Amino acid sequence: MEENKELTLAQQKKKALFLNRTNGYDRLAQGDLEAMHTYCEGYKTFLDEGKTERECVDYAVKLAEAAGFRPLVRGETLRPGDKVYRNNRGKALMLAVIGKKPLSEGTVIGAAHIDSPRLDLKQNPLYEERELAYAKTHYYGGIKKYQWTTIPLALHGVVVLQDGKTVSVRIGEDPGDPQFTVGDLLPHLAGDQAKKTMGAIVTAEQLNVFLGSRPFGEEKESDRVKLAILDLLHEKYGMVEEDFLSAELMAVPAVKAVDIGLDRSVIGAYGQDDRVCSYACLKALLELETPETTGVCVLADKEEIGSLGVTGMQSAAFDTFMSDLCQGQGVPLKSCYETSFCLSADVTAAYDPNFAEAYEVRNSAFFNYGVCISKYTGVRGKSGASDASAELVGKVRRIFAENQVVWQLAELGKTDQGGGGTVACYMANRNIDTIDAGVPVLSMHAPFETTAKLDCYMTYKAMKALYTA
Template sequence: MKTTQELKELLYKNKTVADQQPDAIAEANAFCEGYKAFLNAAKTEREAAAYSEQLLKQAGYKPFVPGMALNAGDKVYLINRSKCVLAATIGERSMAEGFHLNIAHIDSPRLDLRPVPLFEKDGLAYFRTHYYGGIRKYQWPTIPLALHGVVCREDGTTVTITIGENDEDPVFTITDLLPHLGREQNQKKLPDAITAENLNVVLGSLPIADTDAENRIKLSILGLLNEMYGIAERDFVTAEIEIVPAFKARDVGLDRSMIGAYGHDDRVDAYPALMAEIEVQHPAHTTVCILTDKEEVGSDGVTGMNSMYAYHFLQQLCAATGVDSIAAFQASKCLSADVTAAYDPSFSEAFEPDNGTYAGRGVAIYKYTGAGGKSSTSDANAELVSYLTRLMNKNGVVWQIGEMGRLDLGGGGTIAKYVANRDIDTIDIGVPVLAMHSPFEVVSKADVYMAYRTFRAFCADAE
């Protein structure tokens, strides 16, 4: 008969990183300085791709050209339509033995400008917006906002716009009703108190001097934009301009153990995955890091994982080494690196504590995502879960496992099912996030670091 202590050893233990690996906290703090710089420089998917390309070039990666000769240890990369990053390190073994894929997304919930965005009403000029992804609309008014994006002008040239990030820049905002006049608004359900049509960004209030002109404030704003960027109202049709929070990533808490920022979902997994790919040298398996777009709106389109762009890249790698891509896919493993919800004691009723994932307790794996009865998920098999947990244990990674909240409250999906649909074994893993999809999400530095150590171990693994 086992003793009580021996029986206790059979329990699933979910301890903090600080308790299990106190020495890792300083390493996590150092690693996250680079991550905060990434966050501040990469508030859109285009900026994230451009920043990542700089890091890849500095690390010696060469642009991939279909048909080029590839040898073990070579590092190549490809940028898809300025919004996706594909980076690979060629392994010592044949690609027929499979790829090791780390895939994260670099788009985040935000506000986009509508095709005809600029209007004037009762003494103010505004931009109309269309929300992108699953935002809670009431969270976006009364915070400082910035404009980021590109405009393809009539003459065929492209101009980049960034306003609101430098200290000397103006910022923008969305107004809300004052509490003194908010009695009727207070009676509305939360999703109805601020509607999509309320999310208009304030641009200015000064009219042009001509008192006989119509839309004097709108014309003033257009004149300023034309002076700064050489654009006219027609150019908004061929623009991609995003409205994002203007604040920078900041340490949270007196102990500085957390990071608050816009865009943790999913740059908090993208940066560690990219760094692990950059640092790997002469891996056994060919490693591939993919930073993709459009996850927040279903992964469709030519830059989403539901398209063929990433699989074409893998097929071209196989072709360059004379390997059948079907065999390579069947032998591959993928970590679908996306965030999950961190258990929030302030809203404990939304979670099931035993199956929650907690900030500060390590990187989280989740066998399935989706909603309700596991709909829209790939549901990783037991063998793949066993492989990953053994790998993490062997490499000293602090990890936890769980689900996203109580059943039937909602749910969420990742890109895992799109990769699994290509006959690639795929499992979800990521950093737990507090206030996910808000303009200011919060993560534990220790969890970010454990995600990085997982991706690094996966890149180097020879199993």
């Protein structure tokens, strides 16, 4: 009966004036728990099917076409309810659902990235040392190199053969497949290694993927193990060593997305930065019918290395796609951009009690407190940030409140501890109002990251609310 007790004046004032920072499970709307479970099962499948940007695009296109999307034809007249997409070189994807309002009144854009840190095989990777075969790698994105040793790895990618044929490679995911690993030094011999700084414990040139040890034939020739590996690749894929020069092969963790914790409240998987937000934007857009304002979803590549290249967010490919949409209605691209809104959907750092010294607790994101708005990202003095306006934050707050979206606002760690960037600045450079928001992540950029199911679902719910506002 205590909870029915009349509140004191101070308690009433606190309830009315203080920021409500309570666990999201205490704020869920009716039906959210069941919907969250269904959503997260689909998300885990997306993670398992898409461990590279190419695989993410392939899977997303299948989902889109099943939902009635078709490739955009340049010059066509677009009508409300039309669902179109453009596949950018198999590594990035842009989709749109045409709204009732003309494009001169803008669009709602969800922009996320589908690339993740990994180990790329070098262009001339294969070598033999002391009758052991290895592949040299060049790490992609920001990683702690020591985390990539002694874990099971899978090889994914494509190889373009001499005759121009493209073959897909995916080894280490199916039952019975061999897997791969990068070795580390045993503790019995690691006295000198233990004295090194974290960044030097394992060097980039030591991130060599073990491929095999069985020699080919009985002749006492050199490189017999390398020959045996090439023979296996030739038999399965038609490859010769020169074909590595026109290949994009990468080693990624050979783990499946799983539930974490006795209560199954958390998802553990590789590549959740930023496929957790990519799936939220994609799923929300696929469920649109005929919105008031045109909805756009961008699944970009290369964010982890600066958003450069033809498939990155700095590429003109996005402008071309948007221009083609506008052309179908006779609208200047600049008129569309200046009235558009973009949610730069990217993850943030979740508060980790084990490393509390790196966080400023009053401005940190927490598991189960919902999708996290980040007014700015950047490094130290906001360097590299787009820094959304107060008006834009207010607009997003209102939409989230009206749609029972559980949300929080935070920044990425202590001011001088480090920081990070997103695609927000590149969208803002196009004169598009942009704000960052996404899922808090523990162990970000590690081979195995964790996210809270509630936050994953609320990011999808947030994107759906923005698309339909």
